[in-house]
Amino acid sequence: MAGFLPNEQLTVEDLLYGSMLPSGAEASIGLAEYITGSEEEFVKLMNNKAQQLGMINTHFMNTTGLHHPEHYTTVQDIALLLQYALTNSEFRQIYTAERYSIKQTNRHPEGMTFTNRMFQHMTSGELSAGEILGGKTGYTEEAGLCLASLATVNGQEYILVTVGAKGDPRTEQYNITDAFSVYRQLSSGNI
Template sequence: MRKRKSTSRTAWIITFLIVLAIFFIPLEKFDRLIQDRPDHDTPNNHIASNTSIESDLHSQNAILINLKDHKILMEKHSEEIIFPASLTKIMTALVAIENLSDLHKQILLPERLFSDLYAANASMAGFLPNEKVAAIDLLYGTMLPSGAEASIGLANEIAGSEAAFVQLMNDKAKQLGMKDTHFINATGLHHRDHYSSVKDISVLLEYALKNQTFRAIFTAERHSTLPSNLHPDGITFKSSMFKNIDPANFLSGEIIGGKTGYTEQAGLCLASIAVINGDEYLLITAGANGNHQTEQFNITDAIEVYKQL
């Protein structure tokens, strides 16, 4: 009896081991095969899980989105309140475009418009007091060289005053669900009650890029204005972002559009889009140390992030 029980137990153990060999070992190998497939860890998954990218950024706030599927690939304090500086002008340009029936309408820039901007050391496009400028040129002047006089000129023409135009901006922000945003001016000049978040700005920019006029302006490297009463040969200005980008930094794509921003309180900011391997990506960064005289760490960050895709 004891011998039969021992034999039976041995047979049972052998059968169990055979079952293990047949089912569990191949499954383990199969699982490894799945994990080792080249497409298991796509570039999108890689950057989303790579926390070292976020920690290496000069910018205090960032968000990266794939515009194809609207997936957020990276976030760094994306809902934290920031001062948006001239990223404000994305909203200024969008609201102006949506409220202008004639993009070639001539708009007067009165002398009184300039005094406060000169006093605030605001960035200017190069238009002059009492110049008559086509609306489309004011839009390019707002976005490329970040001209405050262009922004205020558009605001006054559309709403009668900057304050009334800012109300349109805040209405648009509410419509888009920008819950952490409040505008005080159309230029981005610093004010403690003028704030946003990089996540809100990403919502704004993704929406704005669907407007073909806005997209054409946002992706322009340079623009030459039409002749005016004070500039008979027009003015040519270049994007404040593109003049600081070296195309040699990119291996598989390029940054195709952007808007810079800077105030002492906001730090260096950038809203940009890039095409990498055929897909469009949107990146918003804010709060990088530096100024106009230092390395442009906002652009440095963008290049490094896009290189990871």
């Protein structure tokens, strides 16, 4: 949850940051309802876009990523989606943001600040020959700790999608340490 409250008046930009940085399910559902009137209708658009992008092993059932037996994807398909999404400059700005503050709203007179969950668990995004630029974490009991990340290594951009890391949101974030390990191997030329 991002922390939005019922009947809160927000901008679409607030909802986008609330969905991406703290993984706010209520923000994702709110965006879907604003765009199409319901989460179910928005999921139809998601599945259509997945097919257009060639994500042949993906089927969405919700906007939140929460477990459902008919909601599935692969690391390859998520990498395709991320590669496509990063061509949109607004998405890229949100995806690589470490933090975002919303102004006061009718339900939060002091405003709110979100921090990207990935960056919260890192002391630095720096690598010996690059930097982790952005990422989206995820977790369900069934999928484990997951991460879709973007980094520059030796002047090249790389997308890395990892799933099934041990732990949970209260333990060490092995999804992030796994990404650092792979990116370090890339920078040393071991991959």
